[in-house]
Amino acid sequence: MKKVFTIEKEDFENAGIVSSQIKKTLKLLGLETVILRRVSIACYEAEINMIIHSNGGKITFELDEDEGRVILSFDDRGPGIENLEQAMQPGWSTASSQARKLGFGAGMGLVNMKRVADEFDIHSSKEGTHLRMVFQ
Amino acid sequence: MKPTISYTLSSCKGCLKCLRACPVGAISINREIVHIQSDKCIDCDACLKACSTRGLKVKSAHMGDSFDRYDIKVALVSSSIYANFSTYQEAEEFFHALKCLGFDEVVDYSDIEGAIYHRGIQEVEEKNMGCRITSFCPSVNKLIKKNFPMLVERLLPFDYPVEIAAKQVRKKYQGKNVGIYSICECIAKMTLAKEPFHNMESNIDHALSISHLFPKINKNRGQCQENINPCRDGILSVVSDFYKFAQASKPVVSVDGLTHVKEALEEAEFDQLDKIGLLAVFGCYNGCIGGHFHWENPFIGEINIDRFEVYARKEYAKLEEGMMFKEDIEDEVTPLTRKEKLARFKKINEALDLLPGFDCGACGYQNCRTLAEEYIDGKASLSDCRIREAVHEG
Numbered sequence A: 001m002k003k004v005f006t007i008e009k010e011d012f013e014n015a016g017i018v019s020s021q022i023k024k025t026l027k028l029l030g031l032e033t034v035i036l037r038r039v040s041i042a043c044y045e046a047e048i049n050m051i052i053h054s055n056g057g058k059i060t061f062e063l064d065e066d067e068g069r070v071i072l073s074f075d076d077r078g079p080g081i082e083n084l085e086q087a088m089q090p091g092w093s094t095a096s097s098q099a100r101k102l103g104f105g106a107g108m109g110l111v112n113m114k115r116v117a118d119e120f121d122i123h124s125s126k127e128g129t130h131l132r133m134v135f136q
Numbered sequence B: 001m002k003p004t005i006s007y008t009l010s011s012c013k014g015c016l017k018c019l020r021a022c023p024v025g026a027i028s029i030n031r032e033i034v035h036i037q038s039d040k041c042i043d044c045d046a047c048l049k050a051c052s053t054r055g056l057k058v059k060s061a062h063m064g065d066s067f068d069r070y071d072i073k074v075a076l077v078s079s080s081i082y083a084n085f086s087t088y089q090e091a092e093e094f095f096h097a098l099k100c101l102g103f104d105e106v107v108d109y110s111d112i113e114g115a116i117y118h119r120g121i122q123e124v125e126e127k128n129m130g131c132r133i134t135s136f137c138p139s140v141n142k143l144i145k146k147n148f149p150m151l152v153e154r155l156l157p158f159d160y161p162v163e164i165a166a167k168q169v170r171k172k173y174q175g176k177n178v179g180i181y182s183i184c185e186c187i188a189k190m191t192l193a194k195e196p197f198h199n200m201e202s203n204i205d206h207a208l209s210i211s212h213l214f215p216k217i218n219k220n221r222g223q224c225q226e227n228i229n230p231c232r233d234g235i236l237s238v239v240s241d242f243y244k245f246a247q248a249s250k251p252v253v254s255v256d257g258l259t260h261v262k263e264a265l266e267e268a269e270f271d272q273l274d275k276i277g278l279l280a281v282f283g284c285y286n287g288c289i290g291g292h293f294h295w296e297n298p299f300i301g302e303i304n305i306d307r308f309e310v311y312a313r314k315e316y317a318k319l320e321e322g323m324m325f326k327e328d329i330e331d332e333v334t335p336l337t338r339k340e341k342l343a344r345f346k347k348i349n350e351a352l353d354l355l356p357g358f359d360c361g362a363c364g365y366q367n368c369r370t371l372a373e374e375y376i377d378g379k380a381s382l383s384d385c386r387i388r389e390a391v392h393e394g
Helices: A017-029 A033-053 A097-101 A109-116 B017-021 B046-050 B063-067 B079-084 B088-100 B110-126 B138-147 B149-154 B161-172 B210-219 B232-238 B240-245 B258-269 B298-308 B338-352 B368-376 B386-393
Strands: A002-007 A057-064 A069-076 A119-125 A128-135 B005-007 B027-030 B033-036 B056-058 B072-077 B105-108 B132-134 B178-184 B206-209 B252-256 B278-282
Touching: A002 A017, A002 A033, A017 A033, A017 A057, A017 B258, A017 B338, A033 A057, A033 A069, A033 A109, A033 A128, A033 B149, A057 B338, A109 A119, A109 A128, B005 B033, B017 B027, B017 B046, B046 B056, B063 B178, B063 B206, B072 B088, B072 B161, B079 B088, B079 B232, B079 B298, B088 B105, B088 B210, B088 B298, B105 B161, B110 B132, B110 B161, B110 B232, B110 B278, B132 B149, B138 B149, B138 B258, B149 B258, B161 B178, B178 B210, B206 B210, B232 B240, B232 B298, B240 B252, B240 B278, B252 B258, B258 B278, B338 B368
Parallel strands: B072 B105, B072 B178, B132 B278, B178 B206, B252 B278
Antiparallel strands: A002 A057, A057 A069, A069 A128, A119 A128, B005 B056, B027 B033
């Protein structure tokens, strides 16, 4: 099963909607609580990141029936993460003041995601950031 | 366990109101008979309130049948009862009238409610665990267990005040033949008792609804009064709005009504409520004073119970540690492996693609997904979908 969701730039109004839908789907599937929690938190963080920082893009949610895995991919249209190494440090944040006012941008996003995912790949250039997380 | 609410008429209009109102999708309608799935039902009152033919009834016990079985009979009453009285004297009369029904003792356990209220706030102050959840409401506890499993670890570990009260009575009359009756303001609370719902691990022998007792109590009223002694913290713990008076260093927020409750829990699952120290959750509007069996509505109820605060001088109970905690009952785990779940899910989704997705309920199931699930399990046919049939015929 594969579902693709579109994310618009700075669409704070709809922040978290995709994650809610994915969470709902995984609950219907009856996914075990421990992994459900990891997927939900990582997905929410990544979705919010995309809304705050990117020019928009898409989220792909995949259920790998053969291997029994959940795969989340986040592909945006730039502007890219300037210093990826720095962005992977706890507490580092470049969130806009508008985003901070809404309570986003504590700078734990990427660190948290890497911690909870079983596989974590990230590539970033000016054209876009591509993040893929796999949960076993 | 049989469902708490059962369908009593021979046929219904098939208006689907109960089906649509159910917050957990436990209802289906087949051949004009309402079926309530007990493993999904959380014993709230949504279907009962929605039913236009009054065909749904709560199973209730008759106390007369059981009175002969016990030497000592004790009634337990929650502080939410005070919402029904506009004067202090009315409350005194009520307690006396209740006793006149044949109880040896009538226990107002507001001091235990108060104790758990205090312990909850203390627990949040001591442990730093993000947003903790407290609820005296069995419906909410069931909802969290079944539909928000990620939040189970956030629930405070304390038992229901009424259960603790029953344990105390049991201890007080140790070795004696005592019958413990919980006088309930809502359906969910009734389900805690041994009778009529066969909860054998409970310390409460019988559940009686206050509205069921009301005519009898009313007859005995006005004769004399019983001294009452409510506890202020108990009163604070059963009214949603009163949580704003909680004295804690971290924010305490209350949510009431299952629709709002579900919204808050969705946020909590994403760790988005972690600025809140304690989230107090009620299934009914305005808290326990909104229980289905109260005769006063929850809006006037709040004004009424607010007046009792001045008279409420009893200290909250000092409880033994051992009595306070809930025993964990392990739920049955589905035997399916991850891959089996995924395979089943795929089949359901394929069936779902054949359905219109309007969730109209005309097939007798709450939504297209439920029909698809039943179809995969061989319990329903895709031709049960009226829209699909109409399109085919057309």
